[in-house]
Amino acid sequence: MKIIDTINGTLSPLPPIWFMRQAGRYLPEYRALRETTSDFISYCLDSEKASEATLQPITRFDFDAAIIFSDILMIPWAMNRNVRFITGEGPKLDPLAHPADLIVPDSAVIMGKLQPVFDAISKTRTRLSDDKALIGFCGAPWTVSTYMIEGGSSRDFATARKWLWQDPAACDQLMDHLVSASIDLLAGKAAAGANILMIFDSWAGVVPSYLRHRFLIDPVAKIISGLRERHIDLPIIAFPKGLSGGFADYVKATGCDVLAVDHTVDPVWLDAHLPKDVVVQGNLDPVVVETGGDALCDAADHIISAFSGRPHIFNLGHGIGQFTPIPHVTQLLNHLRNTYQ
Ligand code: CP3
Numbered sequence: 001m002k003i004i005d006t007i008n009g010t011l012s013p014l015p016p017i018w019f020m021r022q023a024g025r026y027l028p029e030y031r032a033l034r035e036t037t038s039d040f041i042s043y044c045l046d047s048e049k050a051s052e053a054t055l056q057p058i059t060r061f062d063f064d065a066a067i068i069f070s071d072i073l074m075i076p077w078a079m080n081r082n083v084r085f086i087t088g089e090g091p092k093l094d095p096l097a098h099p100a101d102l103i104v105p106d107s108a109v110i111m112g113k114l115q116p117v118f119d120a121i122s123k124t125r126t127r128l129s130d131d132k133a134l135i136g137f138c139g140a141p142w143t144v145s146t147y148m149i150e151g152g153s154s155r156d157f158a159t160a161r162k163w164l165w166q167d168p169a170a171c172d173q174l175m176d177h178l179v180s181a182s183i184d185l186l187a188g189k190a191a192a193g194a195n196i197l198m199i200f201d202s203w204a205g206v207v208p209s210y211l212r213h214r215f216l217i218d219p220v221a222k223i224i225s226g227l228r229e230r231h232i233d234l235p236i237i238a239f240p241k242g243l244s245g246g247f248a249d250y251v252k253a254t255g256c257d258v259l260a261v262d263h264t265v266d267p268v269w270l271d272a273h274l275p276k277d278v279v280v281q282g283n284l285d286p287v288v289v290e291t292g293g294d295a296l297c298d299a300a301d302h303i304i305s306a307f308s309g310r311p312h313i314f315n316l317g318h319g320i321g322q323f324t325p326i327p328h329v330t331q332l333l334n335h336l337r338n339t340y341q
Contacts, residue, residue, distance in 0.1 A: 001195065003064045003133045006311045007235045007257055007279050014340035015304065015312045016064035017333070018135075020239075021319030022057040023069050026326065029056050040085035041077055044070050047119035054124050058132060060326075061333055065133040065196065068124060068189070070117050072139030072200055075181050076148050078113040079105060095151030099163050100170040102148070104177045107184050114185065118192040125193030133196050135237075136189030140201035141178035141219035145171070157206045164211050175219045183226035190232045198237040198260070199223060202318075205242015213253070216240060220254045228255075237281055241318065251278050263317025267306035274310075281313040284332075290321050292328035297335045304340060 003016035024030055033053055037043040044050055053069040073091055077083040079102065082094040096102055125134050138144075146160040147153070154160070164171050186197050199220055207216050224236055239260035240250055247270060251259050259278055261270060263285035270280065288299050304314070314336065320329075 001064070001131055001133045003313060004195065004235070006313055007196075009277065009279075009311055011309075011311060013308075014336060015307075015314040017314040017336065018063040018065040018067065019057070019316050019320050019329075020067075022061075022063060022067065023053045024320065025322035026320055026324040026329075027056055027060065029060070040071075041074075041083065044074060045116040047116045047123055050117070050120035051123040051127065054120070054134075055127060058128065061329060063132075065135050066124065066128055067135040067137065067198070068117070068121050068194065070120070070137070072137070072144060072202075073147060074114060074117060075110070075138065075144060075178065075185060078110040079177075079181070081148055090153045091147060092152045093147055095159075096149050096174075098170065099145070099149065099167060099174040102174055102177060104181075107180070110181055111184055111188055114188070117185075118188050121189055121192035121194055134194050135196045135198050136186060136192075136194030137198040137200060138182045138185050138223075140199050140204070140216070140238075140240075141175040141182065141223075142207060142215050143201050143203045144178050145174050146203050146206070148174075157203060161206060161208070164207070164215055168211075168214065171215065175215065176222075179219050179222045179226065182223050183230070186223065186227055187230055187232055190227075190234050194234065196235050196237060197227070197232075198239065199256070201238065201240045203242065204240035205244065209244075209246075212246065216243075217250060217253045220256070224255045237313075239281075248274050248278075258313065260315065261317070265317075267303050271306050271310065276310050279311040279313065280307055281315050283315070283317040286316045286318055286321050286324070289316065289328050289332060290324045292325065292331060296328060296332055300332060300336060301339070304336070 006016050050069040054066050058066050073083045085091050146157045149160040235257040237258040237260050238256035241262045258281050260281040261283045263283050288296050
């Protein structure tokens, strides 16, 4: 698998390529499949449909990795937080009035409810060709906790942030519950056949730097060390979106194998400030893919050139937008595949 070779340190002119949210609403075949189930959670729990959605972008674009179709909010759903997705409004949950209010079901109960996700992984692994990696994922405890406390998406996560200062011990406890469920989830995904694991910390940028170690780094480090203690050696990608510095420290302290960065990080600066053996994933602005034109190829070339001296997985800086025209994706992939070989 090309992406695994890259993670193991092999440099190649054309990096392995996949896109965050590559299975999603910009694809007509995804929209058609999605219409067959009204409720998003049931759709994620239909292992046949989840497997089909996972494979759609591979069939169409021949990406080097597939990411299992699921969601980071499946853990809160399995913890009975009444997770639902309302069209046009995004996710909604019953908000926790206090971080200590979470009543955690038995791990076996949580994992039993998530069994269809593991089934989707085993089905997909047998359907994928051997040169493609299958990525299993979870949300990082901080990001997942923001949804559980705010009851959905938020502009500045003021309530979740307030609790970090007001009752840090209760927040530690909430993080620990999420750490332990995440270890179980990722271990289950590994056992079902995933080749790489990824931890999405989409709202890492919101945590004040003073609290970064306690609430961003430590929970992710605990997930990774927990997996290693269970002898799960799969490569782990961490995506601390919005992190504004301290990248080398983040990699060292979490123990992740790949650092995924968003499009606000300057690739030339990052390359100069990270040890040369750190594998980087990223970081094209998804909006330039939506825009297309010369800017798209120029911006991609800039990233490839900046990271040419280290192992690099080409990706976007965040998920591909739902209104991205497919010809722009094809333009980008043709450009990369024809220019770098
Ligand atoms: O292709 C893939 O990347 C695999 C599937 C995947 C989804 N969600 C499917 C999905 C992955 C990896 C995620 C992760 C996820 N989910 C994150 C972390 C990554 C990121 O984007 O920052 C977050 C924060 C979530 C929470 C979430 N799920 C939100 C905020 C939404 C609503 C988005 C919207 O615009 O409505 C979702 C729903 C969701 N998850 C969709 C998809 C394809 C869209 C809803 C649909 O198809 O009906």
